[in-house]
Amino acid sequence: MDKENRVSFGSEFFDWVMTFIIVAILSVACNIVGYGGILLESIPGMLIFAVISLAGLTVKHFVPGNLPAVAYIALIGMLVAMPFSPISGFVIYWANKVALMAVVTPILAYAGVIVGRDWREFVKIGWKGIVVSLLVILGTFFVSGGMAEVMGRMLGM
Known part of the structure; x- marks a missing residue:
C-alpha cells in the first residue's frame, strides 16, 4: 500500500472510530434510559459491536469488489458468534446486555438528520x-x- 492510500485509510479509520464513539455513547444512553440496562454491562457489548463494525469496514477497504461493508460486518459478526468460535460465549453474553432498539434508535436519528439536511434532494x-x-x-x-x-x-x- 502506497503512502497516499495509507493516509486515506488512516483518515477514514479515524472518522469511523469517531462515528462509533458517538453512536456507542448514544446507544448506551438509550440502553440505560429506555431498556433498563446497566452502564458497566452495556459498554462491553457496544465495544464488541464497534470492533466487529470496524473490522468489517477495514476488510471492505482492502478487499476488491463491490460487496457492501454491511455484508462483511454481518459475516464477521456471525463468525465470532458461531459455536465453533473460541470467543462466541463472551460475544453473545455481552451482546445480549444491549437491547437491539437501543442501538437502532441513534442510527435512525442520524439517518433522519441526514435526510432532513438535504430535504430538497429527498423531495426530488x-x-x-x-x-x-x-x-x-x-x-x-x-x-x-x-x-x-x-x-x-x-x-x-
Missing part, C-alpha cells in the same frame, strides 16, 4: 420513490421477522 425523489422506499423498508422488516420466527421455531426457541 417524488411520491413514487417514497412509496418504493416504504415498501422496501416494510418488506425487509417482515421478511427478517418471518425468517427469525421460522428459525426460532426450528431451533426450539
Whole structure:
C-alpha cells in the first residue's frame, strides 16, 4: 500500500472510530434510559459491536469488489458468534446486555438528520420513490421477522 492510500485509510479509520464513539455513547444512553440496562454491562457489548463494525469496514477497504461493508460486518459478526468460535460465549453474553432498539434508535436519528439536511434532494425523489422506499423498508422488516420466527421455531426457541 502506497503512502497516499495509507493516509486515506488512516483518515477514514479515524472518522469511523469517531462515528462509533458517538453512536456507542448514544446507544448506551438509550440502553440505560429506555431498556433498563446497566452502564458497566452495556459498554462491553457496544465495544464488541464497534470492533466487529470496524473490522468489517477495514476488510471492505482492502478487499476488491463491490460487496457492501454491511455484508462483511454481518459475516464477521456471525463468525465470532458461531459455536465453533473460541470467543462466541463472551460475544453473545455481552451482546445480549444491549437491547437491539437501543442501538437502532441513534442510527435512525442520524439517518433522519441526514435526510432532513438535504430535504430538497429527498423531495426530488417524488411520491413514487417514497412509496418504493416504504415498501422496501416494510418488506425487509417482515421478511427478517418471518425468517427469525421460522428459525426460532426450528431451533426450539
